[in-house]
Amino acid sequence: MRFGFFKNVANKVRQLFTGRGKIDEDFFEELETLLIQSDVNIHTTLTILEDLRAAVRTEKLESSEQVLEHLKRSLTAILTQPEIAQKQPLKRGETSPTLYLVVGVNGVGKTTSIAKMSHYFSSKGSKVLLAAGDTFRAAAIDQLEIWAKRTNTDIVKHKEGSDPAAVIFDAIRAGRARGADYVIADTAGRLHNRAHLMEELKKINRIAERELGRLPDETLLVLDATTGQNALSQAKQFMGAVAVTGLILAKLDGTAKGGIVITLANELKLPIKFIGTGEKPGDIEEFDPRKFVEGLFETDNKSDTPT
Numbered sequence: 001m002r003f004g005f006f007k008n009v010a011n012k013v014r015q016l017f018t019g020r021g022k023i024d025e026d027f028f029e030e031l032e033t034l035l036i037q038s039d040v041n042i043h044t045t046l047t048i049l050e051d052l053r054a055a056v057r058t059e060k061l062e063s064s065e066q067v068l069e070h071l072k073r074s075l076t077a078i079l080t081q082p083e084i085a086q087k088q089p090l091k092r093g094e095t096s097p098t099l100y101l102v103v104g105v106n107g108v109g110k111t112t113s114i115a116k117m118s119h120y121f122s123s124k125g126s127k128v129l130l131a132a133g134d135t136f137r138a139a140a141i142d143q144l145e146i147w148a149k150r151t152n153t154d155i156v157k158h159k160e161g162s163d164p165a166a167v168i169f170d171a172i173r174a175g176r177a178r179g180a181d182y183v184i185a186d187t188a189g190r191l192h193n194r195a196h197l198m199e200e201l202k203k204i205n206r207i208a209e210r211e212l213g214r215l216p217d218e219t220l221l222v223l224d225a226t227t228g229q230n231a232l233s234q235a236k237q238f239m240g241a242v243a244v245t246g247l248i249l250a251k252l253d254g255t256a257k258g259g260i261v262i263t264l265a266n267e268l269k270l271p272i273k274f275i276g277t278g279e280k281p282g283d284i285e286e287f288d289p290r291k292f293v294e295g296l297f298e299t300d301n302k303s304d305t306p307t
């Protein structure tokens with residue numbers, strides 16, 4: 001992936017000591033602008049710059065490499081802070097099937113992400129069953145079914161308008177009967193009707209507790225990386241209605257920025273579990289904070305190398 005805007009940050013630092021040659025207030029101001037242009041929100045940008053200012057004072061950073069290394073450490077620290085790190089590994093259920101609920105508004109890439117996760121786990125030898133829990137629109141059920149066929153995955157579906165909790169109930173039972181390792185459930189993301197959404201998800205949670213003896217192992221919120229700061233406000237709205245345990249950041253290939261990753265971590269204290277990097281089933285990666293930060297600062301040469 002290429003994050004052109006973030007490279008401006010790196011380049012600014014690299015030019016620092018070849019050009020003007022000192023770290024002054026102008027440098028911090030330019031860095032602030034560049035970070036904000038890269039989708040790092042103001043609050044997070046100020047935190048990063050405060051940290052850099054302190055390091056310049058106390059550690060006497062003297063080369064652009066030292067400044068870059070400090071920035072990398074600082075961003076990595078945001079992504080791996082204890083509150084996030086403890087929730088970072090994908091949770092597996094103590095008994096099969098592991099149940100993942102996937103939530104998010106229409107259009108963010110929810111169905112595609114479910115299909116990709118299914119492909120990801122299948123390719124590692126696990127058996128996956130999909131649950132068409134977005135019963136609100138017939139199109140949502142159809143779309144998941146198309147993906148299920150394409151990725152050769154079992155699916156449990158009811159007809160449009162039926163009770164999503166009943167779909168999850170059947171999916172858990174079917175998953176157990178067929179020896180599925182994972183049940184991945186789609187849900188309706190009707191933010192305009194938060195009370196209803198909450199009721200629906202509470203009911204799903206009750207069914208999970210009764211059938212599996214525990215809550216869903218993950219409740220994953222899908223966000224669209226190309227929507228910048230809107231993704232943050234969408235997440236806050238969702239988190240007011242649902243106990244989200246992690247994020248899936250779709251369409252990261254569609255943005256030249258990348259700072260949204262830092263913003264979401266700093267503001268929500270939630271781990272990004274997966275990133276979506278395209279429209280094909282294989283275009284998904286488990287999120288690796290250190291690898292991501294390295295990628296932000298890679299020189300053009302290196303970023304051209306496929307990873």
Ligand SMILES: Nc1nc2c(ncn2[C@@H]2O[C@H](COP(=O)(O)OP(=O)(O)O)[C@@H](O)[C@H]2O)c(=O)[nH]1
Pocket residue numbers: 104105106107108109110111112113250251252253254275276277278279283
């Ligand atoms: N480039 C790109 N497109 C994506 C990605 N994930 C989803 N999309 C596209 O985004 C659109 C909406 O996706 P969909 O899964 O239907 O969203 P949903 O309404 O949330 O279920 C579709 O055209 C997808 O192909 C991604 O990671 N990269």
Ligand SMILES: [Mg+2]
Pocket residue numbers: 106107110111112140143
């Ligand atoms: Mg969908």
